[in-house]
Amino acid sequence: MPMVPSNNPNTNQRPINWLIIVLASGIIALLIACILWLKPKDAVKTANPLPHDAASTMPSGVLPSHQTATLANASSVSANADPLPISLATSLPKSLQGTQVDGEIIIDENKQLVVTAGLRRLFDYFLSAQGEEPLTQIEQRVIAYIREHTPEPAASQAVNIFQNYLTYLTAVSQLDKPKVQQNPNVSALDLSAIKNQLRAVQQLQARYFDAKTREAFFGDEQALNDYNMTVVEANQNAQLSNDQRQAIIDKAQTAYIASVNDPNLQTKLTQQRNIDKLLAQTQQMQQQGATQSQINAMRSQYVSPEAVKRLEQLDQSEAQFAQRVAAYQTQSNQILSKLGNVPQAQQQIVALQQTMFTPEERLRLDVLTKQR
Structure with a gap:
């Protein structure tokens, strides 16, 4: 799950340090490897996973690749695809052996591809083996997997997007990375360089993908980047009071969480925000000499009575x-x-x-x- 920086300007130093590293020195890796798990809404059929002897537990929040969902105003396709060919399954690189294919290939009732974040997860699952084997071999494996599990014309559509994705990743890797200090801080971060970097990446996305694919592949990342930039800008603005800064960050954080499509991730982000608020308010009330009863009453707004009791014991x-x-x-x-x-x-x-x-x-x- 992508981590959201604390929304409290007085307790934001550690998350902001993480945020700076993500934005400044790791922006390429974020855009390539950071995947926010999405459960597609407009789905009919998903690709079958590897055979059961090669399967393992799916990560939390991921829609299992064998699960069938429904598409509004469309009939459900429930036919099972053939298992992965023996030659392909047994030639998996060591890092992927014993794992279940992450991601999905979704089609509608007309066998047209429905692009979701799960398709990108599928690509990244196989691409994670780079370094163990040549990229050309990975490309052949992905194309074979798609064609074995997907009817036409969806198969050719998915292959075309995958090949564009490879070209896009190559282009992104060749962009100049913003220069950062060894131990960056908020005031030293060059926001203009980061914005130029993000703009260049977005231009590449527009070059290689249509609007629907961009939204499915990169929509959540863009929302997180927008939120992170707002947090950094607010903390760099010395003209803002703490209350003004807090209001800007709270508004941006609420908008970001509301934009997340995965209900499970949205719930976790909301819980994290509540914990941030609870810790900040607890510290403030203790400094002001509040009684334990007053602190407990505040905590009850965010956590269960049992948790309030445990916090009191702590x-x-x-x-x-x-x-x-x-x-x-x-x-x-x-x-x-x-x-x-x-x-x-x-x-x-x-x-x-x-x-x-x-x-x-x-x-x-x-x-x-x-x-x-």
Whole structure:
């Protein structure tokens, strides 16, 4: 699932660092390899998977390739395609052996191809073997798979799109990548370079695919890119107040989640946004001295009563840990004041740590000590 950056400007540094890397140094990989799982609405028949002895569990959110859906105002085609030819199935590269073909080939009642994101997943499934075997061999395998599982004219339509897809990927790989610093930050990111990169990719998409194919293959990626750019621009704009910045990001995030076609992914993104809000509001309320009851009431807007109770228990555990840390620091300072920074003092401090904290807590204590 594509990750959505936090929508809170005060807690957005780590997600934004990830976002910058995706936009700046990984934009080509995102557009080629990042696939948001879609369940097609206008579907009649899907391609059969590999034989059962080569199948494994499908990733979460993927419509199984053998599942049949219905197309509005069309009859359902339920005929099964022949199994994958023995020569093709047994010659799969090692990385694909024992896996189920990901993706689908959808046709309507007139045996016309219905282009979905599942078709691109099918292409990318086989193309993931690049490096293990020549591209020409992969191309032959994909074309053979399509023709074995798809009637005409849908088969030729799918083959044509696949060949255009290969040409498109080659063209994208030859684009100049935006230059980024080793450790980029929001203020240093050159948005104009990123926008030029995205524009160039979109021009290639328009050159090799019609509008319906572009929407099916790249629509969700474009929506995510638009959202990410809005987040970066808002965080770069020093003239915005925190409230104004938050409002812009919230609006963009709501629009992005609403644009996602996969209900499962949409639910996960909504849950992630709620967690971001819960964490941000919890931190703010704790800093303002809110009572536990007030914090619990806020949390109940986002999570179940059971989760609220678990979070309250976690709060109590964290408060107790903080008290022990404070007591440890007081005692360790007393040891250093009395003995000085000598080996004997360090031995007593280590013994104090072992007495007051578990091994896991000592790891946290070490991090806290280095930060102070």
